[in-house]
Amino acid sequence: MGGFWSHVVEPGFFQSQTVQVALLVGGVVAAISGVVGVFAVLRGQSFAGHAFGDISAAGGAGAFLLNISPLFGFLGMSLVAAGCMEAIGVRRVRGRDVATGVVLGAGLGTSALFLYFNTTLHSTSGAAISVLFGSLFVISSSTVPAVVASAAGALAIVLLLYRPLLLSSVGDDIAASRGVAVRVTGAVFLLAMAATVALAAITIGAILSTALLVGPAATALRMTKRPGTAAASAAAIGVAATWLGCLLAYDSYYWPPVDHGWPVSFCIVAVILISYLVVEVARSHRLRNASARAGSADQTTAAAPHPGVPSHGGPDALGASRTD
Amino acid sequence: MFTGFMVNAWLVATVVAVVAGVVGFFVVLRGSSFAAHAVPNAAFAGAAGANLIGASSVGGLLVFAIAGALGISLLSRRGRRDVATALAMVVMLALGALFLSFSTQYASETYSLLFGEVLGVSSSELLPTAVLAVVAVAAVVLLWRLLLLTSIDPELADARGVRASHVELAFLVIVAVVTSMSVPVVGALLIFSLMIGPPAAARSFAADPSVAVLLAVCFSLATIWSAIAVSYLTTLPIGFFVGALGAAFYLAGRAHAVWSGKRVGSSGVRASRVVTAFDDQGARR
Numbered sequence: 001m002g003g004f005w006s007h008v009v010e011p012g013f014f015q016s017q018t019v020q021v022a023l024l025v026g027g028v029v030a031a032i033s034g035v036v037g038v039f040a041v042l043r044g045q046s047f048a049g050h051a052f053g054d055i056s057a058a059g060g061a062g063a064f065l066l067n068i069s070p071l072f073g074f075l076g077m078s079l080v081a082a083g084c085m086e087a088i089g090v091r092r093v094r095g096r097d098v099a100t101g102v103v104l105g106a107g108l109g110t111s112a113l114f115l116y117f118n119t120t121l122h123s124t125s126g127a128a129i130s131v132l133f134g135s136l137f138v139i140s141s142s143t144v145p146a147v148v149a150s151a152a153g154a155l156a157i158v159l160l161l162y163r164p165l166l167l168s169s170v171g172d173d174i175a176a177s178r179g180v181a182v183r184v185t186g187a188v189f190l191l192a193m194a195a196t197v198a199l200a201a202i203t204i205g206a207i208l209s210t211a212l213l214v215g216p217a218a219t220a221l222r223m224t225k226r227p228g229t230a231a232a233s234a235a236a237i238g239v240a241a242t243w244l245g246c247l248l249a250y251d252s253y254y255w256p257p258v259d260h261g262w263p264v265s266f267c268i269v270a271v272i273l274i275s276y277l278v279v280e281v282a283r284s285h286r287l288r289n290a291s292a293r294a295g296s297a298d299q300t301t302a303a304a305p306h307p308g309v310p311s312h313g314g315p316d317a318l319g320a321s322r323t324d
Numbered sequence: 325m326f327t328g329f330m331v332n333a334w335l336v337a338t339v340v341a342v343v344a345g346v347v348g349f350f351v352v353l354r355g356s357s358f359a360a361h362a363v364p365n366a367a368f369a370g371a372a373g374a375n376l377i378g379a380s381s382v383g384g385l386l387v388f389a390i391a392g393a394l395g396i397s398l399l400s401r402r403g404r405r406d407v408a409t410a411l412a413m414v415v416m417l418a419l420g421a422l423f424l425s426f427s428t429q430y431a432s433e434t435y436s437l438l439f440g441e442v443l444g445v446s447s448s449e450l451l452p453t454a455v456l457a458v459v460a461v462a463a464v465v466l467l468w469r470l471l472l473l474t475s476i477d478p479e480l481a482d483a484r485g486v487r488a489s490h491v492e493l494a495f496l497v498i499v500a501v502v503t504s505m506s507v508p509v510v511g512a513l514l515i516f517s518l519m520i521g522p523p524a525a526a527r528s529f530a531a532d533p534s535v536a537v538l539l540a541v542c543f544s545l546a547t548i549w550s551a552i553a554v555s556y557l558t559t560l561p562i563g564f565f566v567g568a569l570g571a572a573f574y575l576a577g578r579a580h581a582v583w584s585g586k587r588v589g590s591s592g593v594r595a596s597r598v599v600t601a602f603d604d605q606g607a608r609r
Contacts, residue, residue, distance in 0.1 A: 047358040104361065262422060263418075
C-alpha cells in the first residue's frame with residue numbers, strides 16, 4: 001500500500017513549499033474562474049474571457065519594462081481592455097466577436113512591442129514564453145496575499161450581481177422588463193471577468209487562464225442546468241483539475257524523458273479536456289437512453305420532466321440559454 | 325528596403341495580405357474571429373513540435389492548424405461554438421507548451437513565430453507560400469455562394485439542404501491554410517488581426533460582397549506594406565504595427581458607419597436582400 005502511494009504521490013509533494021503555494025494560489029484562481037466562467041459561457045463571452053488573458057500579458061510585459069509590480073500591469077491592462085470592449089460595443093451580439101478581436105489584436109500588438117523592448121533593453125528573450133505560458137511552480141509567495149484579495153473582490157462582485165446577471169444571461173429583454181440595468185450589469189461583469197482572468201494569467205499563465213475559465217464551466221453546464229449548482233460544480237472541477245494537474249506535473253519528473261518534468265499547464269489542460277469529454281459522453285449516453293425510454297413509454301411519462309432534458313422555465317432553468 | 329532579402333519579404337507579405345483580405349471578409353461576416361485567433365495558436369504548437377522532431381516548420385504549422393480546425397469543428401457539434409473553440413485552442417497550446425519544454429534553445433524563435441519576423445523570409449518559403457495562397461483563394465471562390473448563404477441566412481441554407489457544419493469545417497480548413505503560410509511572416513498572434521481589422525472596415529464602406537472583398541484586400545495590403553516599411557525603418561516588431569493599423573482601420577470603418585448613419589454590420593444587407601429574394605416565407609426575424 002505504502003509503495004503504491006509513493007508512486008501516485010512522489011515523495012516530497014506535500015513538503016515542498018513551491019507545491020504548497022501552487023496548490024493554494026492555483027486552487028483560489030481555479031475556484032473563482034469556475035464561478036465567473038459559468039456566466040462567461042452562458043453569456044457567450046468565452047472569446048472576451050480568453051482575450052483578457054492574452055491582453056493582460058501585454059500589461060505584464062509593460063510592467064516589467066517600467067519596473068512596477070506585474071500585478072498592476074496585468075490587472076490594469078485587462079481592465080483597460082474591458083473598458084475598450086465595452087466602449088466599442090461588445091455588448092451587442094452582432095459584431096461582438098469582431099470588436100473583441102480588434103481589441104485583442106491591438107493588445108497583442110502592444111505585447112509584441114513591450115516584449116521587444118524587454119528583449120533589446122533587458123536581454124530577456126525568455127520573457128515571451130514565461131509571460132504567455134506561465135508556470136504555477138514559479139509563483140513567488142509574496143504575491144499570494146494580493147492575488148487572493150483581488151480574487152475575493154472579483155468573486156464578491158459576481159455574487160452581488162448574481163440575480164441580475166442570470167436574468168440578463170437569459171435575455172436582455174426579460175431582464176430589462178424586470179428592472180435590471182442590463183447595460184451596467186454587463187459592464188460590471190466584464191470588469192470582474194477582466195480582473196479574474198488577469199489574476200489567473202499572472203499566476204498560472206494565459207493558456208491556463210482560458211482553460212480554467214471555459215473548461216470547468218462548460219463541463220458543469222453539461223452536468224446541470226441549475227446555474228447555482230453549475231457555478232459550484234465548476235469551481236470544484238477547476239480546483240480538482242488544478243490539484244490533479246499539479247500532482248501529475250510533480251510526478252512527471254519520473255516519466256520519460258527522464259529528469260525533465262512535463263509542464264504543469266499541459267497536465268491541467270489534459271485533465272480539464274478529459275473531464276469535459278467524459279461528462280459529454282455520459283450525457284449523450286443518458287440522453288439517448290432517455291429518448292429511447294420516452295419513445296416506448298406512453299404520452300404522460302414522456303412529457304414528465306427529465307433531469308437531463310432542458311426545461312424552458314425562468315432564470316433557474318437555463319437549458320435553452322441564449323445562442324449567439 | 326527593396327533589395328536582397330527584403331524582396332522576399334515584400335513578395336510573401338503581399339501574397340499574405342491578399343489572401344488574408346479575401347478570407348478575412350468571411351471571418352468577419354461569419355463571426356469567426358475567435359476561430360481565426362485559435363487556429364494560428366494551434367499552428368504555433370505545430371511549429372514547436374516540428375522543431376522538436378526536426379521536421380519542416382511549414383509542415384508542422386499546416387498539420388496542427390488543420391488539426392485545430394478539425395478539433396473546433398468536432399467539439400462544436402455538441403455545444404456552443406465559442407466554448408468549443410476555446411477548448412480546442414487551449415489543448416493545442418498546452419501541447420505547444422509541452423513541445424517547447426522538451427526542446428531547448430527555442431526562445432528567440434518562439435518570439436518570431438508569435439509576433440512575426442519579416443527579415444526571416446527565405447527564398448525556399450516562396451513556393452510553398454504561393455501554392456497555399458492559390459489553394460486558399462481557389463477554395464474561397466469555389467465555396468463563394470455557400471459561404472455567403474450560410475453566413476447571411478442559415479435558415480434558408482438549411483432549407484436548401486446545405487450542411488452548415490460541413491461548410492464551417494471547410495472554411496476553418498481554409499483559415500488553417502492561410503495561417504500556415506502567414507505565421508512565419510506576421511506571426512501566429514497577429515495574422516488574425518490582419519483577417520479582422522481591414523475586412524471589418526471594408527464591410528462598413530461597401531455593401532456589395534465582391535466590392536467589400538476587394539476593399540478588404542486593399543486595406544490589408546495597406547496595413548502590411550506600411551507595417552513592413554515602418555518596421556524596417558525603426559526595427560520595431562512588425563506585429564505591433566499590424567495590430568495597431570488593424571485597429572485603426574476598424575475604428576475608421578466604425579466612424580464612417582456612424583457618420584453615414586448606417587448601423588455597423590448592415591453591410592451584409594445587400595447580399596442578404598439578394599438571398600431573401602428567394603425566401604417568401606417571411607419566417608426570418
